[in-house]
Amino acid sequence: MGQLAGAELFTVVPEGSITTPKGFTAGGLHSGLKKSTRHDLGAIICSVPAAAAGVYTLNAFQAAPIKVTKQSIASSGLLRAVVVNSGNANACTGEQGEQDAFQMRNHFAEVFAVPEEQVAVASTGVIGELLKMDKLIGGIDQLPTHLGDDRNAAEQFCQAILTTDLVQKMICVQVEIDGRAVHIAGAAKGSGMIAPNMATMLGFVTTDAKIEGTVLETLLRQVTDLSFNMITVDGDTSTNDMLVAMASGLAENTSLTEAHPDLAKFVAGLRHVCEHLAKGIARDGEGATKLVEVQVQGAVSDEAAQAIAKTIVGSSLVKSAMFGADANWGRIIAAIGRAGQPVQVDTVDIALGSIQTLQQSKPVVFDEEAALEYLKGDTIIIHVDLHMADGAAKAWGCDLTYDYVRINAAYRT
Amino acid sequence: MGQLAGAELFTVVPEGSITTPKGFTAGGLHSGLKKSTRHDLGAIICSVPAAAAGVYTLNAFQAAPIKVTKQSIASSGLLRAVVVNSGNANACTGEQGEQDAFQMRNHFAEVFAVPEEQVAVASTGVIGELLKMDKLIGGIDQLPTHLGDDRNAAEQFCQAILTTDLVQKMICVQVEIDGRAVHIAGAAKGSGMIAPNMATMLGFVTTDAKIEGTVLETLLRQVTDLSFNMITVDGDTSTNDMLVAMASGLAENTSLTEAHPDLAKFVAGLRHVCEHLAKGIARDGEGATKLVEVQVQGAVSDEAAQAIAKTIVGSSLVKSAMFGADANWGRIIAAIGRAGQPVQVDTVDIALGSIQTLQQSKPVVFDEEAALEYLKGDTIIIHVDLHMADGAAKAWGCDLTYDYVRINAAYRT
Known part of the structure; x- marks a missing residue:
């Protein structure tokens, strides 16, 4: 899987949403888990058993819903629905928390008359x-009248999974497989505790492609490594991260396998969906005023490039400089140097957008005004070329701002 | 080397300084490298060739003064002096930067009539x-009239090595070796770009102990791993970190070796000096309002405990919560879980000071008012017990504040 998604292999569907792929409905409502009146409970439902795959947090303390969802997907590889709450992560809640997560799943299955082991659950919050189970159960009881297959219903779901996120993150692309229109869509929430290796991030992918769950899982992992695992907001990794994909198969293509001639199109579409959501999470990081993209090339391997790109985009000093629109490339080279990867000390180029600041490791006199103007923008691209070999990677993050501190100094209260 | 320095093995010298050990003079002045009128050039000089040792940054882009100092110490293991400037790091400055660092060393050697390979140089700043060599050379020419062997002269040196530090960091302890009074003293600067594995940190240790340079280096490395390498301000590691120790031998003890019966006293004293300076750097981290100490016990090994302690103290979310005086232990357990070390998910205790918040991985109902009161203090101790084995470690850091962002959004300009 190269560094460039094949843009010609898919098209973005304007106004598309997670309910655009055939078979999916979604919705959200306020159940009372959040003190405010914001939505805090949502679901995506498939009219048929969907082939399913999940990717989960690597944090050793995995929250109760992670265990339940893993068990559901492992049991048959199929999902009829995923139910999600925000406002409470149901993490570090012991046996009671696990019982609550199972009850959340089982009550939902009862209300919607689907097998309980075909329901995934996800939670995010404190x-x-x-969990306030009375609120949650009451909310689930109301969910059936809050579902729809239009964009509005999908947006209600997106609202329900937000915590300190400011904007919803959703996208839908179309690819042609066996001459048929296949849709791949996704929705995500992020915000804080976002780091490489699955962030505090919930992601949901719907598609009407016909594909085996095991193939879907392999592709999901590959694409996650180049998208969600290449973003960082603050270097923290949550206990609740989960990316779940459901494939209804209602596009009726011949089942996607490694050998399918159109597989590359599906992968390109899936990658675009995940990359779009990942960048959306980075741009909407807690307190962020801008998206920072780091492009590393010329490294000894893609893995080395990835490590370097993540180190730069995760550096508090680089992030602060981006907030201040300060072309402080010294902090970028300091980050490169501590990434633990092979570098040549005298062949490094650094540019901010089109403004070269370091060439062959020597400072370039650049137009400070132009740099200031560029860095004041809402998207900054930091280019690094190590001139060693062909390893390349992209990583995304955001600036470090007063608001990040404000939000996180007072989250729980 | 256990986790507890033997407090009974040394005494802190009130008003002691880096010029308290016999043979040392020091001083500092404003040469013009900084735009302000603050000191920016300082030196420590020994009246005899001192056994010397250095520990350096692991950043791949090591600044020019690092190369020069390494060469000096390697040539004979002896130093007569160290000359330091602030305001400019002389890093990523290519061949010219290296020539400048050598000229800084050699001009100093000429002015003070000492062998050039017995002079160490250090730089910190942008x-x-x-380097503005005319200012630097002019400053070195003035240094001889700015030296002294009293505390005031030592403080002038401390002023000269500061960048965004707010307070000087200096200490002196006394130990008894062969029945003789031996002094060990240190001065340091830190502030930003401070992370495990030697921070943007300059540290200078003076002692009148008689000790071989190679023994001194071994001890310095061991002690650094438990002090300077256990602090983090922002996870960044600079290009210029350096810790240099000079031993005049004028206390006239029998030379310290691994077999010397009083070696433990010297190690305890050296460790106290380094730990005191390291904690001082953490407390004085950019924008910090408090010192955060993390004590981990019950880990599978000291190394595992170290990794966990560093991850907690480096977490932006934990740091923000400490700034906000929020007893958000969920972020602490999330940090433990992503440290990449063995943990048992159901045996973790967490306490903030004496306030237990998690016991056997279960939340404890605690007095929120008392917790708020404790967290408003200027020193917070986070206790973690994993109840697995005997591995233990301490790490130090600070809170993440608006001022960290303010300082680093506008440092270069």
């Missing part, structure tokens, strides 16, 4: 507090 | 700009 760690260490028990 | 990366990527050439």
